[in-house]
Amino acid sequence: MSTKAVTDATFADEVLASDKPIMVDFWATWCGPCRAVSPILDKIAEEHADKISIVKLDVDDNPETAMKYGITSIPAMYVFQNGEVVKRVIGAKPKPALEADLAEFLA
Amino acid sequence: MRHLIIIGSGPAGYTAAIYAARANLEPLVIASSVEFGGELMKTTEVENFPGFPEGIMGPELMTRMQEQAERFGAEIVYDDVVSLELEGPVKRVTLGDGSVHEAHAVIYATGSAYRKLGIPDEERLSGYGVSWCATCDGAFFRQKKVAVIGGGDSALEEATFLTRFADVVYLIHRRDSFRASAAMQERAFADPKIQVIWNNEVAHIYGDEKVTGIGIVNTVDGTETTLDVQGMFVAIGADPRTHLVHGQLDLAPEGTIAVEGRSSKTSLPGVFAAGDVVDPTYKQAATAAGSGVVAALDAEHYLADIADAEKAELVATPR
Numbered sequence: 204m205s206t207k208a209v210t211d212a213t214f215a216d217e218v219l220a221s222d223k224p225i226m227v228d229f230w231a232t233w234c235g236p237c238r239a240v241s242p243i244l245d246k247i248a249e250e251h252a253d254k255i256s257i258v259k260l261d262v263d264d265n266p267e268t269a270m271k272y273g274i275t276s277i278p279a280m281y282v283f284q285n286g287e288v289v290k291r292v293i294g295a296k297p298k299p300a301l302e303a304d305l306a307e308f309l310a
Numbered sequence: 311m312r313h314l315i316i317i318g319s320g321p322a323g324y325t326a327a328i329y330a331a332r333a334n335l336e337p338l339v340i341a342s343s344v345e346f347g348g349e350l351m352k353t354t355e356v357e358n359f360p361g362f363p364e365g366i367m368g369p370e371l372m373t374r375m376q377e378q379a380e381r382f383g384a385e386i387v388y389d390d391v392v393s394l395e396l397e398g399p400v401k402r403v404t405l406g407d408g409s410v411h412e413a414h415a416v417i418y419a420t421g422s423a424y425r426k427l428g429i430p431d432e433e434r435l436s437g438y439g440v441s442w443c444a445t446c447d448g449a450f451f452r453q454k455k456v457a458v459i460g461g462g463d464s465a466l467e468e469a470t471f472l473t474r475f476a477d478v479v480y481l482i483h484r485r486d487s488f489r490a491s492a493a494m495q496e497r498a499f500a501d502p503k504i505q506v507i508w509n510n511e512v513a514h515i516y517g518d519e520k521v522t523g524i525g526i527v528n529t530v531d532g533t534e535t536t537l538d539v540q541g542m543f544v545a546i547g548a549d550p551r552t553h554l555v556h557g558q559l560d561l562a563p564e565g566t567i568a569v570e571g572r573s574s575k576t577s578l579p580g581v582f583a584a585g586d587v588v589d590p591t592y593k594q595a596a597t598a599a600g601s602g603v604v605a606a607l608d609a610e611h612y613l614a615d616i617a618d619a620e621k622a623e624l625v626a627t628p629r
Contacts, residue, residue: 234446235351235369239344263449273520275450275541276437293437295344297390299406 206241206248209258211265219286221256224308228259229269229279236295237278243298244280247305255282255308282308311412312338313613315403316384317391317554318419320348321595322585324375325602326417326609331382333610338411339379339386340403346388347372348421349548349586350595352443354471357493359595371595396558396581399616415612417605418555418567418576419585422548422593427459431515432544439521439541444468451476451541457524459512460545461485466494468545473503480537482507484529510535515542550587559583564590574605580616582608 209217209227218225228244230237241259248257262269262277272281272288282290282305292304302309314330316323319341330337341347350356353368362371380386387405394416395402401416424442426432432440441447444458448471456476458469461483469481481498486508488495498504507526513534514525523538550566552559560568560577567576567583574582584605585598 231449233449235347236344236443236446239346239351243343269450273438275439275520276441276443276447277450279437291437297343297406 206245206257206259209260209265211267214260214265214268217258218283221283223256224254224282224284224289225256225258226280226282226305226308228257229262229272229274229277229281230259231262231277234277240278240295240301243301246298247301247309251309254310255305311400311414312336313413314338314415314417314609315340315401315411315413316417316419317394317403318342318348318417318421318585318587319346319376319386320350320372320419320421320585320598321375322419322421322587322598322602322605323348323417324372324379325599326419326584326606327379327384327386327602328375328382329603329606330417330609331379331384333606334383335610335613337384337417338413339384340391340405340411341376341386341388343388343390343406347376352445353467354445356595358491391554394554394558396555396578399580401580414616415580415582415609417574417602417609418559418581418583418587419598419602419605420551420554420587421598422550422586424544425547425549427512427544427546429512429515431517435515435517435521438519439517440515441541441543442545444471444543444545447541447543448472448475453477454540455538456480456541456543457482457512457537457539458543458545459483460547461488461490462545462547463490463494464547465545466490466498468543469504470494470497470501472543473501476541477503479504480507480539481505482510482512482526484509484511512542548586548593550590552587562590566590572604574601574608580612582612 280292313335314337316339350368355365357365389405393404403411452475455478457480509529510526513527516523562568582605584601
């Protein structure tokens with residue numbers, strides 16, 4: 204299963220209005236570490252589907268949202284809850300390290 | 311049990327895998343979960359790897375090496391090593407998923423990790439203007455001012471790459487000449503967007519939420535200057551990644567893994583090392599690849615010797 208893509212147009216409905224924690228993976232096709240971490244995020248999303256949703260946003264195609272959240276380094280993985288950023292994780296990390304970063308949402 | 315486990319998937323690891331696989335050693339390559347392919351995965355055009363007169367993109371080159379290793383039977387696992395037991399005739403490798411893999415021989419080719427400046431606020435603003443990956447983050451600095459710190463090939467390559475996006479690229483080096491290749495230097499000097507600042511070190515990074523500027527200090531006369539930049543890219547070299555073998559393998563004074571003469575033999579029998587983790591000097595994709603060949607051939611001889619010894623023992627001890 205591959206995580207769903209969100210866009211500038213769908214961000215408010217899909218992310219800000221989500222009633223469960225939702226992590227947005229800000230990425231781009233030219234970013235090697237983004238491609239490396241992507242399958243790990245797919246796996247986390249699958250294993251913890253009841254606790255957290257994970258979606259991805261291509262920063263090239265959706266500059267408005269990337270700029271709004273001040274993204275300057277990718278992969279940037281921001282967790283949103285009730286429309287607010289509650290956690291920021293930056294850089295590709297192995298699965299156990301990402302799960303540790305997200306522990307409060309996966310428990 | 312396996313014949314051989316190769317730890318690392320840069321040019322050294324994959325080249326060792328190609329040779330070992332062609333020698334029917336069916337190597338298992340532990341490629342890492344997020345850093346597979348090694349340092350070249352973060353570069354753009356590679357112009358000095360032989361056989362590619364037009365140049366080749368770093369990630370493309372690494373994918374080709376991976377496919378070449380797989381073609382001859384290397385098995386690749388995308389996970390990280392969490393611990394190693396290298397003493398004795400059976401080597402044990404434990405991975406992030408908890409699995410334990412055993413082999414008669416190990417090739418250790420983990421490369422190096424980016425060096426940090428070690429100044430206040432570097433960690434806090436990392437990802438918020440402080441970056442170690444120009445190819446990942448450069449595009450966020452369109453029409454902005456950025457600084458690149460360093461004087462080697464990677465610093466000059468990053469500076470040149472960043473001119474695609476940024477209006478001004480300050481290239482800050484603590485000495486008065488670059489270590490980088492002549493080709494890289496010519497390109498950087500010819501670029502009107504690159505401003506070279508010699509004899510300066512970064513002392514401060516300013517910014518609450520994001521980088522807004524840096525403070526640099528002249529290494530000759532001590533004068534301080536504040537530069538208005540939104541991004542700072544650190545390219546001051548890398549240190550060999552040896553933490554997994556501390557206390558098990560001898561290190562050289564430079565911090566690399568000590569090897570015997572021109573071989574890849576470490577201080578433990580059956581453990582070989584290759585690539586940047588043994589090389590404090592050259593650190594090129596092509597030298598790492600060559601070093602991988604040496605390790606594969608050394609491992610092959612070692613495995614043949616222990617197989618012979620086992621046979622000899624069977625003959626000497628009749629049932």
